[in-house]
Amino acid sequence: MSTTTDTGALFGRGIAFPPRIGPDGRLQFSQGADNIRESIRVILLTNSGERIMLADFGGSLGRFLFEPNIAATHRAIEQSITRSLARWEPRITVSAVDVDAAEDDAQAAIATLRYTLVATRSSEQMRLRVPVGAGV
Numbered sequence: 001m002s003t004t005t006d007t008g009a010l011f012g013r014g015i016a017f018p019p020r021i022g023p024d025g026r027l028q029f030s031q032g033a034d035n036i037r038e039s040i041r042v043i044l045l046t047n048s049g050e051r052i053m054l055a056d057f058g059g060s061l062g063r064f065l066f067e068p069n070i071a072a073t074h075r076a077i078e079q080s081i082t083r084s085l086a087r088w089e090p091r092i093t094v095s096a097v098d099v100d101a102a103e104d105d106a107q108a109a110i111a112t113l114r115y116t117l118v119a120t121r122s123s124e125q126m127r128l129r130v131p132v133g134a135g136v
Contacts, residue, residue, distance in 0.1 A: 012091070017042055033117065036091055037126055040113070043088045044081060044128060059084035061130050064109075069133035074099035074109055077130055081111055091118055099130070107133045 013031040017038040022028040030038055046058030059080055067073040078097045085094050092115040102108035111128045 014039070033122075033124060036089070036117065037124075039089055040085065040092075040126065041128065043084055044111075057088065059088075061128075064130060064132050065134050067132050069101050069106060069109060073132055074101075077109060077111060077132075081113065085113075085115070092116065092124075093118060095123070102129065105129075107131060 012035055013029055014035055016028040016030040020028050043057075044059035044061050047060045047062050048058050049055050051057045061077065061080065064073060064077055067076070077099045081097045081099075082094055085092065094113065094115045096114040097111060099109050099111045102110050109130045109132050111130055112125065113128065114123065114125050116123055
């Protein structure tokens with residue numbers, strides 16, 4: 001078995017997010033740790049109620065758009081991320097979520113997620129920009 005097949009079997013395979021067309025003209029797929037990172041983004045950026053057949057799916061980070069970019073909002077974002085991923089992404093275990101104001105944008109917070117891939121026990125990290133403080 002090739003490494004590509006192994007990671008696909010361990011972590012799954014799905015349509016790449018955002019959807020895109022490859023050089024061969026076909027829809028691209030992702031697998032392995034990339035597929036999990038893409039899944040995390042989809043979960044966190046989907047608002048509850050957005051998916052009709054799965055109305056409570058998502059992290060609803062968009063609801064923080066008009067909240068002030070302060071420590072209390074950052075803690076609420078951390079809790080939302082932790083809860084959402086625990087519920088919707090069984091291929092990972094979240095070890096830490098830290099949210100701070102973005103240094104380059106007063107209307108954004110940066111969420112740093114540290115997690116472990118359940119299948120391999122390898123540690124991963126990703127950052128996500130969360131819009132906050134708009135119109136405040």
